[in-house]
Amino acid sequence: xxxxxxxxxxxxxxxxxxxxxxxxxxxxxxxxxxxxxxxxxxxxxxxxxxxxxxxxxxxxxxxxxxxxxxxxxxxxxxxxxxxxxxxxxxxxxxxxxxxxxxxxxxxxxxxxxxxxxxxxxxxxxxxxxxxxxxxxxxxxxxxxxxxxxxxxxxxxxxxxxxxxxxxxxxxxxxxxxxxxxxxxxxxxxxxxxxxxxxxxxxxxxxxxxxxxxxxxxxxxxxxxxxxxxxxxxxxxxxxxxxxxxxxxxxxxxxxxxxxxxxxxxxxxxxxxxxxxxxxxxxxxxxxxxxxxxxxxxxxxxxxxxxxxxxxxxxxxxxxxxxxxxxxxxxxxxxxxxxxxxxxxxxxxxxxxxxxxxxxxxxxxxxxxxxxxxxxxxxxxxxxxxxxxxxxxxxx
Ligand SMILES: Cc1cc2nc3c(=O)[nH]c(=O)nc-3n(C[C@H](O)[C@H](O)[C@H](O)COP(=O)(O)O)c2cc1C
Numbered sequence: 001x002x003x004x005x006x007x008x009x010x011x012x013x014x015x016x017x018x019x020x021x022x023x024x025x026x027x028x029x030x031x032x033x034x035x036x037x038x039x040x041x042x043x044x045x046x047x048x049x050x051x052x053x054x055x056x057x058x059x060x061x062x063x064x065x066x067x068x069x070x071x072x073x074x075x076x077x078x079x080x081x082x083x084x085x086x087x088x089x090x091x092x093x094x095x096x097x098x099x100x101x102x103x104x105x106x107x108x109x110x111x112x113x114x115x116x117x118x119x120x121x122x123x124x125x126x127x128x129x130x131x132x133x134x135x136x137x138x139x140x141x142x143x144x145x146x147x148x149x150x151x152x153x154x155x156x157x158x159x160x161x162x163x164x165x166x167x168x169x170x171x172x173x174x175x176x177x178x179x180x181x182x183x184x185x186x187x188x189x190x191x192x193x194x195x196x197x198x199x200x201x202x203x204x205x206x207x208x209x210x211x212x213x214x215x216x217x218x219x220x221x222x223x224x225x226x227x228x229x230x231x232x233x234x235x236x237x238x239x240x241x242x243x244x245x246x247x248x249x250x251x252x253x254x255x256x257x258x259x260x261x262x263x264x265x266x267x268x269x270x271x272x273x274x275x276x277x278x279x280x281x282x283x284x285x286x287x288x289x290x291x292x293x294x295x296x297x298x299x300x301x302x303x304x305x306x307x308x309x310x311x312x313x314x315x316x317x318x319x320x321x322x323x324x325x326x327x328x329x330x331x332x333x334x335x336x337x338x339x340x341x342x343x344x345x346x347x348x349x350x351x352x353x354x355x356x357x358x359x360x361x362x363x364x365x366x367x368x369x370x371x372x373x374x375x376x377x378x379x380x381x382x383x384x385x386x387x388x389x390x391x392x393x394x395x
Contacts, residue, residue, distance in 0.1 A: 029115025039295025250276025266300020
């Protein structure tokens with residue numbers, strides 16, 4: 001079946017729904033051109049502001065369980081490629097203290113945006129932070145030929161008054177689409193979204209979470225070089241938060257929402273589409289895996305859609321929202337059913353059952369649930385690699 005991956009976001013045409021995100025992998029025109037070669041469907045550039053940032057070094061630190069000594073030693077004994085796999089695939093997150101662009105905005109206007117536009121892809125500029133700063137920068141950026149503007153709320157955080165002032169100022173300064181990039185620290189995103197909706201053409205969620213701290217136990221020091229050694233969290237660890245944020249925003253607007261936070265596979269992207277995202281951005285996975293990551297994710301999206309009988313992302317767009325109950329599903333225990341054909345008898349369910357309610361039957365070599373002991377918590381259902389355990393669903 002032919003899959004159509006093109007998307008239109010507030011009038012901006014995208015070759016496919018996977019975009020770069022503001023960060024080191026969008027730090028200049030040349031890097032954005034590399035992302036285009038890697039298969040990205042549209043470009044979002046690193047955030048600029050009136051003054052270049054003074055970026056602390058070191059400013060990035062991976063978080064992964066593969067850093068323990070024995071894993072490193074094992075990897076060295078075998079192949080270096082094994083080590084790489086542990087670090088890239090095993091990272092559950094990244095801390096960063098990169099701030100905004102360390103280039104002067106004039107350099108972006110004269111060279112970086114025009115260079116990125118040479119790719120032929122749509123280009124969204126990112127900028128911050130105060131109304132006065134945006135009033136100055138936005139018209140210049142529009143003149144440089146970008147297709148849209150994303151404004152970062154990272155440093156204005158959760159104050160709706162300031163947020164509205166920023167969005168309103170931007171709306172009055174340019175006539176290209178404006179996207180509000182939301183902080184995960186906003187408490188009620190649906191209410192917040194409704195308040196700012198009239199000033200923007202779309203939303204992006206989420207930015208990084210923090211500040212966070214991580215200490216190297218061999219030295220007792222943080223590995224990041226900014227004040228307090230702190231950094232902001234991104235990558236797989238923040239994906240559930242980002243999914244919830246996109247769902248909350250999608251329920252407060254009919255405008256397009258772009259999901260960002262922990263996307264590293266096509267399955268991640270599909271999950272964002274299902275809660276109402278029209279496209280996704282990728283940052284940490286591109287840092288850890290390289291710029292070919294976009295093409296891989298696009299291929300995986302197409303494969304999923306094809307194998308499920310869909311022809312475009314529109315077919316899955318927002319389909320999960322109707323399943324998010326406003327009230328508790330139930331409070332009675334309902335034991336899961338076992339699909340014996342799918343069960344391999346591996347025993348993972350049994351090991352993770354803190355109620356001792358599931359075991360692999362020695363004769364049948366299949367998982368068996370003791371309904372008397374089962375609390376219906378769901379760990380076994382989520383841990384089974386074969387989807388052999390399930391709860392009955394009602395529609
Ligand atoms: C090193 C680094 C630098 C970033 N710089 C910016 C930035 O300049 N502006 C911005 O809005 N977000 C910035 N972000 C946040 C990302 O755009 C993205 O929202 C966040 O990392 C979550 O996506 P991910 O899990 O795919 O990394 C940065 C993230 C990282 C890791």
